Amino acid sequence: MPPTSNPTLRQRRLGVELRKLRERAGLTATAAAQLLGVNQARISMMETGRTPVSADRVRTMASAYDCSDQPLIEALAAMTGRRTRGWWEEYRDHVPAALVDLAELEHHALGLRAALVIHIPALLQTTDHARALFQAVVPPMHQYEIEHRLSHRIKRQGILHRDNPPQYAATVHEAALRMGFGGPVVTRGQLKHLLDMSELPHVTLRVIPFGTPHFHTTGQSVDYIQGPVRQLDTVQLDSHHGACEFLDAEVQLDKYCAVLDSMELCALTPTSSLDFIHRLLQET
Structure with a gap:
């Protein structure tokens, strides 16, 4: 070859x-x-x-x-052969390479875990919410860049709607639910979307309310991508300059598994989390 x-x-x-x-x-x-x-x-x-x-x-x-x-x-x-010509390859000239790699990793994942403090998980964002985020980037993106990023993000979400989707567990801090990106209408739509997505049997959402004791985090978004065996798991971190950082050393996988476990323990139960979002929606 x-x-x-x-x-x-x-x-x-x-x-x-x-x-x-x-x-x-x-x-x-x-x-x-x-x-x-x-x-x-x-x-x-x-x-x-x-x-x-x-x-x-x-x-x-x-x-x-x-x-x-x-x-x-x-x-x-199973990882061998030529590059898989998945939909993500269409974006290789339009979005950062790390985002293309992330989409490929998610496509092959058996399970996904996420923990965020400031943002809604990308796989659970509405189109309007995602657009508001891209429009707020500094320095500003050109409109065509926003549209490429938006299209790429929405297509990533397709893994949650396909046959045999991966199990997806997200832990979100109350701060992310209250940020209000895009204004009240967009925020209400986003909260409703979280409730709708939580009805899927393979999606689990937990909320960490303000004032939760023993909550330790750097505020960095964490995505844990589970491979077919433990050795092939990957951690993806969002850096402060907007790029993706991928980690796969055993000690790093252990560390971020512990971080995710800790955040889930701090969070409300899935049922209580949905009740929390319902109440917040009524306030918004």
Whole structure:
């Protein structure tokens, strides 16, 4: 297969996991190349995601690296081949690359968790609410940029409406519900939409009210994207300059699982959370 000049996050992640398998086996790239009958440059290209890898090649590498974790091996084999031509590829020239990668990750996710303090989760935003957010960006976006971002965000939400959708659990602070982006009409529409989305069997929404004790957070939005096995989970953080940061080291996954668990423990139950949103809607 010809090399890829701009591998996706998913392709890069496959390469990283292949490198981890090699390093756990105590093999250098040169030694691995000799075992597999390829040159060292080929190993490097596979481990950076620049050369597509077949499923058979992944299984061969896992055997050479003495990996016996069959669920992980099969999960890696499922990530092989050329780039998936999903809808997100249409946006590669129109939105930041990280947003394209995020959409691809969400598409393949088995489960999603989110925790936000200031904003409504992107997958639960109305079109009007999302537009108000994009219009408030500093420096201002051009109108065509806003429309591309808006279209991309709405298409991301399609994963919650497809057949066999991922389980989605979001924890939102009361502050996010009261921010009022777009004005009262937009806010009411957004609150109603949260109630409607919460009726889906695979969507769980929790609210953390003001004054909740033992609430610890940096205020940063956290998305946890669950892969087919624990090793392939990914954490996505929104940085202060608007970009996406992806984390996948084991210690990072453990940390943000604990953060999400802590925030869920601070929150109202799903039923009480919906009652809370109903009351807030009546006040708005």
